[in-house]
Amino acid sequence: MRADLELIYDWVPDNARILDLGCGDGTLLAALARHKNVTGYGLEIDADGIAACLGKGVNVLEQNLDDGLGNFVDDACDLVIMTQALQALRRPDTMLDEMLRVAPECIIAFPNFAYWKHRLHLTFRGRMPVSRSLPHAWYDTPNIHLSTFQDFAGLCRDKGVTIVDEAVGSADHEGHWTSRLWPNLFGETAIFRVRRGR
Amino acid sequence: MSASFPSDSVGLVTPQTATFESPLALACGKTLERFDLVYETYGTLNAEHTNAVLICHALSGHHHAAGYHTVDEHKPGWWDAYIGPGKVIDTDRFFVVSLNNLGGCHGSTGPASIDPQTGHQWGPTFPVMTVADWVHSQARLADRLGIERFAAVVGGSLGGMQAMQWTMAYPERVANVAVIAATPRLSAQNIAFNEVARQAIRSDPDFHDGWYADHDAIPKLGLKLARMIGHITYLSEHSMGSRFGRDLRSDQLNFGYDVEFQVESYLRHQGDTFSTRFDANTYLLMTKALDYFDPAGQHDGDLAAALSPAACPFLVISFTTDWRFAPARSRELVSALLRAGKAVSYINVDSPHGHDAFLLPNDQYEAVFGSYMRRIHADISGETA
Numbered sequence: 001m002r003a004d005l006e007l008i009y010d011w012v013p014d015n016a017r018i019l020d021l022g023c024g025d026g027t028l029l030a031a032l033a034r035h036k037n038v039t040g041y042g043l044e045i046d047a048d049g050i051a052a053c054l055g056k057g058v059n060v061l062e063q064n065l066d067d068g069l070g071n072f073v074d075d076a077c078d079l080v081i082m083t084q085a086l087q088a089l090r091r092p093d094t095m096l097d098e099m100l101r102v103a104p105e106c107i108i109a110f111p112n113f114a115y116w117k118h119r120l121h122l123t124f125r126g127r128m129p130v131s132r133s134l135p136h137a138w139y140d141t142p143n144i145h146l147s148t149f150q151d152f153a154g155l156c157r158d159k160g161v162t163i164v165d166e167a168v169g170s171a172d173h174e175g176h177w178t179s180r181l182w183p184n185l186f187g188e189t190a191i192f193r194v195r196r197g198r
Numbered sequence: 199m200s201a202s203f204p205s206d207s208v209g210l211v212t213p214q215t216a217t218f219e220s221p222l223a224l225a226c227g228k229t230l231e232r233f234d235l236v237y238e239t240y241g242t243l244n245a246e247h248t249n250a251v252l253i254c255h256a257l258s259g260h261h262h263a264a265g266y267h268t269v270d271e272h273k274p275g276w277w278d279a280y281i282g283p284g285k286v287i288d289t290d291r292f293f294v295v296s297l298n299n300l301g302g303c304h305g306s307t308g309p310a311s312i313d314p315q316t317g318h319q320w321g322p323t324f325p326v327m328t329v330a331d332w333v334h335s336q337a338r339l340a341d342r343l344g345i346e347r348f349a350a351v352v353g354g355s356l357g358g359m360q361a362m363q364w365t366m367a368y369p370e371r372v373a374n375v376a377v378i379a380a381t382p383r384l385s386a387q388n389i390a391f392n393e394v395a396r397q398a399i400r401s402d403p404d405f406h407d408g409w410y411a412d413h414d415a416i417p418k419l420g421l422k423l424a425r426m427i428g429h430i431t432y433l434s435e436h437s438m439g440s441r442f443g444r445d446l447r448s449d450q451l452n453f454g455y456d457v458e459f460q461v462e463s464y465l466r467h468q469g470d471t472f473s474t475r476f477d478a479n480t481y482l483l484m485t486k487a488l489d490y491f492d493p494a495g496q497h498d499g500d501l502a503a504a505l506s507p508a509a510c511p512f513l514v515i516s517f518t519t520d521w522r523f524a525p526a527r528s529r530e531l532v533s534a535l536l537r538a539g540k541a542v543s544y545i546n547v548d549s550p551h552g553h554d555a556f557l558l559p560n561d562q563y564e565a566v567f568g569s570y571m572r573r574i575h576a577d578i579s580g581e582t583a
Binding site: 039041047059 | 511513529532533536537541542543544545546547548562565566568569570572573577
């Protein structure tokens with residue numbers, strides 16, 4: 001499993017009802033269902049991902065996240081997870097509202113634009129960073145709302161959302177979860193666990 | 199099996215008839231004292247009887263879903279693209295049951311059958327059937343075949359409504375359900391199209407109020423018009439455009455009303471063929487079953503409440519260019535299932551072919567549907583997919 005998914009896996013309580021936004025091939029949901037008795041749905045727009053989910057017995061809905069979560073009622077589940085999708089949304093802020101409407105808690109992972117390599121790239125080359133976690137050129141990237149670890153913490157503060165837990169990691173599969181001291185600088189991927197209200 | 203059939207065909211199939219002597223109470227208040235159901239099966243029922251898949255047919259469908267009745271038959275069953283060895287509904291793995299619904303005109307008891315009360319053809323007095331009635335009759339067939347629980351109930355269009363109905367009427371007898379290109383209820387526009395089709399048939403002088411058989415007549419013109427209007431709703435604007443465009447049959451305009459455009463020729467041909475192979479009373483009855491289907495109606499319009507008995511995971515599939523039962527109708531069903539807390543998966547398959555897409559080969563559709571069916575089989579056989 002991807003390193004960020006492994007950390008998230010550990011954060012999910014047993015028997016939770018969850019929603020995984022941008023669930024890909026359903027790896028996380030399938031593992032959670034098998035070992036933690038978790039139930040829920042994945043949302044995905046890639047047909048190969050949807051087919052893979054169905055093969056794993058994961059409930060998956062073809063749904064564009066930019067269309068919102070209107071088909072889910074308030075508190076439809078316990079936890080909403082969104083990995084590597086925040087930066088591609090038209091309105092990440094309203095999606096955060098939506099996520100905390102359908103569940104009291106959510107976990108969000110996204111590439112930290114303030115990662116030191118990105119900073120060096122921009123500072124010394126004067127061009128938009130291209131890296132493992134941000135592999136696209138500026139003109140064809142789906143990542144239209146890049147943000148930093150601190151930016152997201154600020155958004156939560158402004159919205160009155162409580163940060164329960166936060167972590168950073170590298171985008172590779174080493175599962176190297178350090179950089180507690182300077183997450184905004186050394187974290188390649190930012191992961192937040194937030195709760196509705198103060 | 200003859201070597202002349204494709205290797206992924208179920209080959210030669212022989213329809214069978216099951217006769218039921220105990221009465222079937224119908225939604226309309228009437229009772230069928232006895233009835234026949236014509237059906238076909240493909241594949242083998244396993245020892246535990248856990249690998250049965252029920253195929254529910256659409257408006258003009260029937261029991262012949264796959265394979266060939268004779269070596270000379272030029273076209274296989276109506277869903278042959280999806281049923282066969284190695285296909286999405288893999289007959290090497292599943293025991294597939296496909297029947298002709300009551301009121302049909304392909305061998306099951308219907309308007310052309312003899313009414314035991316009168317000794318005369320039922321004709322227009324054959325009871326108006328509902329989707330719920332069909333599902334009850336299908337459950338009788340399942341009993342007869344020793345199937346306590348279907349591994350999956352599958353249907354497209356009107357067949358999808360039957361699949362949906364199964365989960366509400368017999369939740370304990372359905373392990374999985376696939377509802378394809380369907381809708382939880384017809385829109386006013388859908389009913390309007392059906393009504394035009396019915397009026398076309400009923401206003402044909404050869405209809406004789408449904409007693410055309412007594413007059414050795416067939417309301418061909420009405421059936422033809424009904425099929426022509428129906429057919430328009432099965433195709434997308436794009437598929438009609440790319441197939442026929444504004445092509446003319448001859449090089450020039452004739453300033454008359456004979457067939458000039460290719461699309462006119464096509465529709466007339468479709469209508470003509472249909473008018474000789476389909477029964478008018480059956481067509482009327484099937485369109486009524488479509489119009490009446492509305493499970494939410496008995497729950498103050500709350501579809502989630504109607505679906506509350508359902509106990510199996512749903513697969514809901516729509517097609518991007520289907521405007522007869524548009525993707526939004528499938529999403530209504532999905533939303534209701536979510537509200538009801540049911541397990542559901544949904545995909546809107548990219549296809550240019552409109553409503554008919556559910557019958558046609560399509561890589562994305564096959565990948566998704568195939569993946570779902572393989573997982574069902576893995577569950578039955580205890581394998582990991």
